[in-house]
Amino acid sequence: MIRTQSFVAATLAAAMLGAGCGMANAADEIVLGAAVSLTGKYSVNGKNTQDGYNLAVKVINDKGGVKVGDKQYRLKVVYYDDESTSARGAQLVERLIDQDHVNFILGPYSSALTKAIAPITEKYRVPMVEGNGADRGLFTQGYKYMFAVLNTSDYYLRAAVNILAEEAKKAGRDPKSIKIAIAIENDNFSQDVRDGIVEDAKKYGMQIVVDDKLPADLNDMTATLTKVKALKPDALMISGHEKGAVLGIRQVAQQKVYVPMLALTHCDSAQITEKFGKESDYAFCGSQWDASLTYTDPWFGNSKNYAEMFKKTYNYEPPYQAAESTASVEVFADAIARAGSLDRDKVRDALAKTDLMTFYGPVKFDETGKNVAKSMVMYQVQKEDYVVVAPSKWATAKPIYPAPSWAQRESGTKVGQK
Amino acid sequence: MSNLEVLASAPILVVQLVVNGILVGAIFALVAYGMALVWGVMNIINVAQGELVMVGGYAVFYLDRAGVHPWLGIPIAAVAMYVFGLLLYRGVIRRLVDRDMFVSILATFGISILLQQLANQLFGADIRTLSTNLPSLSFAEGHVSIASIRIVAFAAAVLVGVALVVFLHRSRMGRAIRATAQNARAARVLGIDTDSVYATTFALNCAICGAAGGIVAMTWFVQPYLGLTYTLRSFMIVIAAGLGNLPGVIVAGSGLGVLEEFAGFVLGAEYQTAFIFIVLVALLVGRNLVLARQRKYLA
Numbered sequence: 001m002i003r004t005q006s007f008v009a010a011t012l013a014a015a016m017l018g019a020g021c022g023m024a025n026a027a028d029e030i031v032l033g034a035a036v037s038l039t040g041k042y043s044v045n046g047k048n049t050q051d052g053y054n055l056a057v058k059v060i061n062d063k064g065g066v067k068v069g070d071k072q073y074r075l076k077v078v079y080y081d082d083e084s085t086s087a088r089g090a091q092l093v094e095r096l097i098d099q100d101h102v103n104f105i106l107g108p109y110s111s112a113l114t115k116a117i118a119p120i121t122e123k124y125r126v127p128m129v130e131g132n133g134a135d136r137g138l139f140t141q142g143y144k145y146m147f148a149v150l151n152t153s154d155y156y157l158r159a160a161v162n163i164l165a166e167e168a169k170k171a172g173r174d175p176k177s178i179k180i181a182i183a184i185e186n187d188n189f190s191q192d193v194r195d196g197i198v199e200d201a202k203k204y205g206m207q208i209v210v211d212d213k214l215p216a217d218l219n220d221m222t223a224t225l226t227k228v229k230a231l232k233p234d235a236l237m238i239s240g241h242e243k244g245a246v247l248g249i250r251q252v253a254q255q256k257v258y259v260p261m262l263a264l265t266h267c268d269s270a271q272i273t274e275k276f277g278k279e280s281d282y283a284f285c286g287s288q289w290d291a292s293l294t295y296t297d298p299w300f301g302n303s304k305n306y307a308e309m310f311k312k313t314y315n316y317e318p319p320y321q322a323a324e325s326t327a328s329v330e331v332f333a334d335a336i337a338r339a340g341s342l343d344r345d346k347v348r349d350a351l352a353k354t355d356l357m358t359f360y361g362p363v364k365f366d367e368t369g370k371n372v373a374k375s376m377v378m379y380q381v382q383k384e385d386y387v388v389v390a391p392s393k394w395a396t397a398k399p400i401y402p403a404p405s406w407a408q409r410e411s412g413t414k415v416g417q418k
Numbered sequence: 419m420s421n422l423e424v425l426a427s428a429p430i431l432v433v434q435l436v437v438n439g440i441l442v443g444a445i446f447a448l449v450a451y452g453m454a455l456v457w458g459v460m461n462i463i464n465v466a467q468g469e470l471v472m473v474g475g476y477a478v479f480y481l482d483r484a485g486v487h488p489w490l491g492i493p494i495a496a497v498a499m500y501v502f503g504l505l506l507y508r509g510v511i512r513r514l515v516d517r518d519m520f521v522s523i524l525a526t527f528g529i530s531i532l533l534q535q536l537a538n539q540l541f542g543a544d545i546r547t548l549s550t551n552l553p554s555l556s557f558a559e560g561h562v563s564i565a566s567i568r569i570v571a572f573a574a575a576v577l578v579g580v581a582l583v584v585f586l587h588r589s590r591m592g593r594a595i596r597a598t599a600q601n602a603r604a605a606r607v608l609g610i611d612t613d614s615v616y617a618t619t620f621a622l623n624c625a626i627c628g629a630a631g632g633i634v635a636m637t638w639f640v641q642p643y644l645g646l647t648y649t650l651r652s653f654m655i656v657i658a659a660g661l662g663n664l665p666g667v668i669v670a671g672s673g674l675g676v677l678e679e680f681a682g683f684v685l686g687a688e689y690q691t692a693f694i695f696i697v698l699v700a701l702l703v704g705r706n707l708v709l710a711r712q713r714k715y716l717a
Binding site for chain 1: 547549641683
């Protein structure tokens with residue numbers, strides 16, 4: 001039944017596309033399957049993911065599609081709703097592969113769902129490119145058919161440690177004298193973020209003076225902050241998804257905890273500038289992508305062009321989840337063209353050799369499927385607005401470090417403004 | 419330098435921890451009042467207590483969005499929650515009063531899940547905050563900082579506690595509530611409408627939770643899943659204070675809060691919650707031993 005339905009649907013779609021473009025021959029199709037979270041707790045980001053995929057398919061098809069050998073193919077995505085549930089996601093991907101006979105798989109939203117789906121794509125040896133599962137644990141399983149365009153979660157705040165080291169050298173301080181305080185929510189993602197910080201800090205010989213792991217049900221970090229106040233570290237790094245960002249900014253301001261650098265994750269999704277205004281100033285935030293980046297690719301131009309295109313099509317600013325989804329489709333288009341065939345193993349090998357520049361950033365996979373060419377973007381909130389301060393090549397402003405003291409902030413003293 | 423040494427070398431930090439502990443504990447004590455009331459009078463452990471706080475928080479948040487200042491929003495939310503409590507009582511709670519505790523726990527657990535998921539559907543899972551625009555007070559050259567909202571919360575907790583005690587001892591309904599708590603059948607025989615007593619008690623609990631929710635939104639944040647924390651803590655405080663000991667609730671609340679701050683500072687945040695539970699267990703065991711010696715047993 002399903003096979004007949006999807007066959008009929010595919011034919012109709014191909015016919016319509018062919019008629020719409022006025023091409024002489026009906027275009028051949030590459031079908032990508034995707035289980036995304038259209039309902040449930042990940043639904044907001046699931047929609048971002050779907051919109052990212054759709055925009056990529058539209059633009060790539062409009063620009064001629066994918067050239068395989070000497071034929072032009074059009075891309076098409078078949079979606080199912082995984083309801084933000086891992087079990088359902090795995091079931092649906094199995095169905096996409098086994099019953100709907102899609103050519104390749106696009107990743108879901110979230111590390112949890114990606115973890116559930118990866119064994120399936122591995123079992124059926126179907127290449128999957130994903131842009132929304134950042135957990136390091138995904139890359140330690142020896143998967144050969146999974147490729148991720150985003151940076152793994154341990155990279156979120158490594159740039160902050162590097163900024164600290166650079167600023168220390170500039171000020172003539174030995175990086176070994178730098179003290180870092182870490183407060184994370186005790187979940188997988190934040191633990192990875194912490195591990196990244198600790199690894200880079202060890203590289204420079206910096207000391208970790210506070211290393212608190214807040215239980216998930218704890219909504220108050222005053223005990224940790226009192227410790228931070230007492231030990232006077234050079235940086236406080238907090239990771240706890242949106243809750244961590246909100247608590248971090250609010251309680252640091254309430255308790256007047258002064259740290260020269262406050263670094264967080266999930267600032268933009270927690271909307272700290274809207275919620276806290278001036279109190280969010282000088283905070284550093286890790287992010288996968290920003291619309292001001294000037295990486296370019298032939299499909300979308302640079303990130304600003306992408307953001308404009310996205311906004312025109314979907315009426316909202318693209319978050320990084322959409323950008324990385326679009327990049328995933330671009331990676332497939334490039335790999336399939338290089339493989340010159342739709343054979344899954346050939347495409348898999350072509351993916352492994354990817355060396356592609358996209359508006360989202362450079363993509364090059366190591367043997368575990370991680371993208372090792374892209375760097376995380378580090379924002380800083382300056383005058384209640386996010387500006388990119390790292391990597392320095394793409395920065396639009398210099399980082400303000402150290403942050404002005406609370407007394408200076410209250411009196412409105414302008415410190416180091418560009 | 420270990421954390422204990424840090425504490426010893428800077429005694430002013432002890433002040434900060436104690437102050438934080440008392441103030442944070444007071445907010446939990448506020449929620450615990452309602453828990454104690456419902457438990458003492460109706461013998462129902464309200465597992466949905468935290469979710470009621472969450473609903474109150476959202477009410478104040480959306481009132482603020484609609485232009486009503488939180489200071490006005492909190493009393494309005496409390497009244498709205500009172501009505502909500504009456505409805506909830508008529509719908510569900512009424513059937514739980516004479517049943518055994520397992521049934522009431524199960525039913526209120528169901529209500530808690532329902533409220534959580536409804537909130538997630540209606541309001542989304544994003545974290546919402548209310549800004550207070552109140553300054554932070556600093557003492558001792560900035561070593562001790564207190565957010566003014568916490569002092570307000572503490573004052574509210576004390577006020578509600580006092581008001582509750584006065585209400586229970588001076589008003590007719592209050593006396594009816596106490597009578598029903600002592601012996602429901604006798605109260606009925608003497609002409610007290612126990613059904614309306616129960617309704618009032620539960621509605622009062624919801625109103626207190628509603629007000630607490632608004633304060634929570636201003637001090638921290640509100641999101642659909644914050645309920646469990648408050649349910650657990652209010653449960654612990656009621657146990658620590660002992661059932662029926664209303665003035666003891668705020669003392670127990672603040673005490674637990676202080677212990678928690680010290681545990682977080684010295685042992686690390688990951689042990690904060692665990693430590694409190696260990697203290698609670700020790701408290702119960704100790705109390706039982708003392709009472710056993712005196713040939714009294716826990717009610």
